[in-house]
Amino acid sequence: MKAFLLILLGFVAVTCISCGAMMMIEPSGSLLLLDLHWLKNSSFHNFTIPGLILTVTGVVHFFSWHFIKMNKPVGMWLAVAAGLLMIGYEVVQMILLQMTYWLQYIYIVLGFFIVLMALQLKHKELI
Numbered sequence: 001m002k003a004f005l006l007i008l009l010g011f012v013a014v015t016c017i018s019c020g021a022m023m024m025i026e027p028s029g030s031l032l033l034l035d036l037h038w039l040k041n042s043s044f045h046n047f048t049i050p051g052l053i054l055t056v057t058g059v060v061h062f063f064s065w066h067f068i069k070m071n072k073p074v075g076m077w078l079a080v081a082a083g084l085l086m087i088g089y090e091v092v093q094m095i096l097l098q099m100t101y102w103l104q105y106i107y108i109v110l111g112f113f114i115v116l117m118a119l120q121l122k123h124k125e126l127i
Contacts (some may be wrong), residue, residue: 021051
């Protein structure tokens with residue numbers, strides 16, 4: 001299960017960091033085929049801040065991956081935080097944009113799996 005958790009953390013880290021960086025590099029969202037019109041119901045005028053938040057989310061996933069790989073106990077708690085951060089990012093995005101996309105649901109599910117696996121592994125560690 002630890003190996004699967006590491007795969008999920010690595011996947012989410014890479015996708016969040018790369019997509020967040022592309023959103024900051026091109027705030028219009030054109031690199032990711034995003035439409036600025038989607039932000040009309042939010043307080044954002046472009047994708048810079050959402051991209052920054054997404055990048056930070058990816059960095060938290062990366063550090064969690066790193067600490068778990070190094071067998072540091074903080075890694076599991078950081079994985080729980082990372083999964084919750086991913087779920088929160090997607091839910092807030094759905095609320096602000098007042099629209100949903102299938103990929104948001106995928107990342108919510110990934111966030112739940114990350115949280116559940118990290119808690120399960122942490123529980124086994126405490127026994």
